[in-house]
Amino acid sequence: MTRLEVGLAVDVVGLLRHVLYTKAKNCSREPRGDNVIAAGEFSDTLTVAPPYQGALGQYMWYINDRSNYSIDILHYEQTLKKVGQCTFINETSSVDLFANFTRTKVGEKSLPRxxxxxxxxxxxxxxxxxxxxxxxxxxxxxxxxxxxxxxxxxxxxxxxxxxxxxxxxxxxxxxxxxxxxxxxxxxxxxxxxxxxxxxxxxxxxxxxxxxASILVKKGESTRNFFQFLGPFSIGLWFMILGFIMVAGTALYTMSRFDHTQENSEQRFDLKESLWYSINVLLQGTTEYSPQTTSMRTIIAFFWFCVLIIDAAYTANLAAYLTLQQMDNRIRTVYDLAGQTEMLYGVENNSNLMTFFKTASVDPYERMWAFMKLKEEQTILSNKTKIVELVKDDKYAFIADRVVNDYYALGHCELESIEQNFGQxxxxxxxxxxxxxxxxxxxxxxxxxxxxxxxxxxxxxxxxxTNCTGDSKTRSIKDKTTKELELTNMFGVFIVLGSFVVLSVIVEIIERITTCVEGKKKQKKEKEETKEKPKPLSDGFQPPALTEGSEKKEKSLFADY
CATH class of the missing domain: 3.40.190.10 (Periplasmic binding protein-like II)
Known part of the structure; x- marks a missing residue:
C-alpha cells in the first residue's frame, strides 16, 4: 500500500472510533463490543461530533458533507510545486493561487527545464x-x-x-x-x-x-558431400564395379568368335568392351552393335540388370535425400511432451512456471506433471547450471525468447526456438x-x-554474438526447405572435377611419353645410321680435288 492509502485507512478507523465515542458520550472508556450503530444514526452523530484531527488533516462535517478542510494545488514541471490552495467551508469553496505562479499558455515556449x-x-x-x-x-x-x-x-x-x-x-x-x-x-x-x-x-x-521459447543444443553437423553414394552400401558399389568388369570381359571374350568383325576396321577389343559396359550402365550411347546371338543374349540380360540398378538407385536416392531433410530434433512443446528421454523445465518462481502450474489444457498440463515428478532436475534457479545442462544435451530450458536468445547468442552451440504461447x-x-x-x-x-x-x-x-552465419538462432517459423542444396550434391562435382584433373594428367603423361619415345627412336636411328658399315666400293673412290688441282685439271682439258 502507498503512504496515502495507509494514512486514509488510519483515518477511517480513527474517525469510526471517534464517532462511537461521541455517541457513547464518554470518551474515558472503550465502547462495548456489542455496540451497534445504524447508518442513519452514524450520519447524524457525525454532523454533531467535534472536529477530528487525523493523519491527513482535520475532519469536520456540515450536514452530510465533509467541511472546513483544504486541499493543496500542485503544479508539476519536472518537480512538484505548491501553487495554491482550495478551501471548503460549509457549502462554499474558494481557490487561492499564489501570486508568483504563472501558467504557460498554449503555443508559448516554456522556459528551459x-x-x-x-x-x-x-x-x-x-x-x-x-x-x-x-x-x-x-x-x-x-x-x-x-x-x-x-x-x-x-x-x-x-x-x-x-x-x-x-x-x-x-x-x-x-x-x-x-x-x-x-x-x-x-x-x-x-x-x-x-x-x-x-x-x-x-x-x-x-x-x-x-x-516463450525453448533453449536446446544444436544438432551435430551432418554435412556430407558424397550423399549421392548413400542409396547403396559400399559393398554394393564394389559389386556394381565388379559387374561392369565381368560384363566387359565377357563381351570381349565372345567378340573373339564374332566373324562379322574380321573385315571391320574397329576391333571390339578389351578397352572397347569395358567402355561399352560403362556406357550402358550410365545410359549413354555406343556405335557398336553385336551381330551374333550369343553376344546379343549377354547384352540383353546386361541391359535388364542395368535397368534394375538404375531404377533402384533413383528410388533410393529420392528416399535417402527425403530422410536427410527431415528434422527429428526438439522443435515444439509437443515434441517435448511426446518424449521422456530429455529433461525439460522452467525457472523457479517465474511467470512461465505459474503458467504451466495453472494450465488445464494439453500439452501444458502433461508437461507440468512431468516437471513436478522430477522437480529437483527440471525446476532450477541457477542460470549457469541451466546453460551447462543444455550444452550437455541433457536439458531443454523453457523461458522468454529474449532471455533464451541472449544465451543462444552467447553460446554458439545453443539455439532458441520461439513458441506460440506465453505472450x-x-x-x-x-x-x-x-x-x-x-x-x-x-x-x-x-x-x-x-x-x-x-x-x-x-x-x-x-x-x-561471435557465432558465424551458420549458427544463428532459429525460429519455429524457419522450416527446413525441400529443395536440395549445394552441399547435398557437392560430391558429384568433386568426382567430376577429380576425373577431369585425372584425364588431363593422363593426357600430359601420354604426351610426355610419346615425346620421350620419339626422341629415343630418333636417337636410335641416328646411332644405327652411324654404325652402319660402308660398302667396298667406297674404298676405290678418287680423292677429293683441291682448288689448285681442279684448275690444273681444267687447263689440261683445255689444252687437250
Missing amino acids: AKVEKLRVVARLHEPFVMKNSEGEFEGFNVDLLSLIAQKVNFTYEIIEVTDTEYDGEIINGMVQELLTGNASMAVGALEVTAKMEEDISFSYTILSTK KDFSLGFPRGAPYKDDVNRALLSLKEEGKLDILTKKWWTSR
Whole structure:
C-alpha cells in the first residue's frame, strides 16, 4: 500500500472510533463490543461530533458533507510545486493561487527545464536487462534505456539493487514492493506487465514484447558431400564395379568368335568392351552393335540388370535425400511432451512456471506433471547450471525468447526456438499517480520513432554474438526447405572435377611419353645410321680435288 492509502485507512478507523465515542458520550472508556450503530444514526452523530484531527488533516462535517478542510494545488514541471490552495467551508469553496505562479499558455515556449532531484530507481539483476560488470557498475538493456530517457526528460537518477522476498510461501517482487511503500520513484528491469501488478502499480508503454521459447543444443553437423553414394552400401558399389568388369570381359571374350568383325576396321577389343559396359550402365550411347546371338543374349540380360540398378538407385536416392531433410530434433512443446528421454523445465518462481502450474489444457498440463515428478532436475534457479545442462544435451530450458536468445547468442552451440504461447510485455514501473509517467511515455515513443530502441535491442542481442552465419538462432517459423542444396550434391562435382584433373594428367603423361619415345627412336636411328658399315666400293673412290688441282685439271682439258 502507498503512504496515502495507509494514512486514509488510519483515518477511517480513527474517525469510526471517534464517532462511537461521541455517541457513547464518554470518551474515558472503550465502547462495548456489542455496540451497534445504524447508518442513519452514524450520519447524524457525525454532523454533531467535534472536529477530528487525523493523519491527513482535520475532519469536520456540515450536514452530510465533509467541511472546513483544504486541499493543496500542485503544479508539476519536472518537480512538484505548491501553487495554491482550495478551501471548503460549509457549502462554499474558494481557490487561492499564489501570486508568483504563472501558467504557460498554449503555443508559448516554456522556459528551459531545470533538473529535478535525483530519482531513486530500483532494479533487479536479470540478464540482459540489468547486470553488473566486473567493476560493480550497472549495465544492460534497461540501464541504457534509462540513460536515454533521462536525457529526454532531463532528470538524474540513482539505481538501487533489490531482490525478491518470500512471505508466507509466496514470492514478492522486490521492485513492486519498493514502489508500493513509496521508497522508489521508478523500477527498471525484467518487469512483466500482469493483471495482478496492474492493481498495485502503474506501467509505462511496452518496451519489449516476447513469447516463450525453448533453449536446446544444436544438432551435430551432418554435412556430407558424397550423399549421392548413400542409396547403396559400399559393398554394393564394389559389386556394381565388379559387374561392369565381368560384363566387359565377357563381351570381349565372345567378340573373339564374332566373324562379322574380321573385315571391320574397329576391333571390339578389351578397352572397347569395358567402355561399352560403362556406357550402358550410365545410359549413354555406343556405335557398336553385336551381330551374333550369343553376344546379343549377354547384352540383353546386361541391359535388364542395368535397368534394375538404375531404377533402384533413383528410388533410393529420392528416399535417402527425403530422410536427410527431415528434422527429428526438439522443435515444439509437443515434441517435448511426446518424449521422456530429455529433461525439460522452467525457472523457479517465474511467470512461465505459474503458467504451466495453472494450465488445464494439453500439452501444458502433461508437461507440468512431468516437471513436478522430477522437480529437483527440471525446476532450477541457477542460470549457469541451466546453460551447462543444455550444452550437455541433457536439458531443454523453457523461458522468454529474449532471455533464451541472449544465451543462444552467447553460446554458439545453443539455439532458441520461439513458441506460440506465453505472450509477454516488459515495461517500466511507477508508483500509482506518478506525475512524471506521461513524460517518460513520451520519451519512449520518441525513442521508438528515432529507432534508438531498435539500436539498443540490436546492441544487447544481435551484435553481442561471435557465432558465424551458420549458427544463428532459429525460429519455429524457419522450416527446413525441400529443395536440395549445394552441399547435398557437392560430391558429384568433386568426382567430376577429380576425373577431369585425372584425364588431363593422363593426357600430359601420354604426351610426355610419346615425346620421350620419339626422341629415343630418333636417337636410335641416328646411332644405327652411324654404325652402319660402308660398302667396298667406297674404298676405290678418287680423292677429293683441291682448288689448285681442279684448275690444273681444267687447263689440261683445255689444252687437250
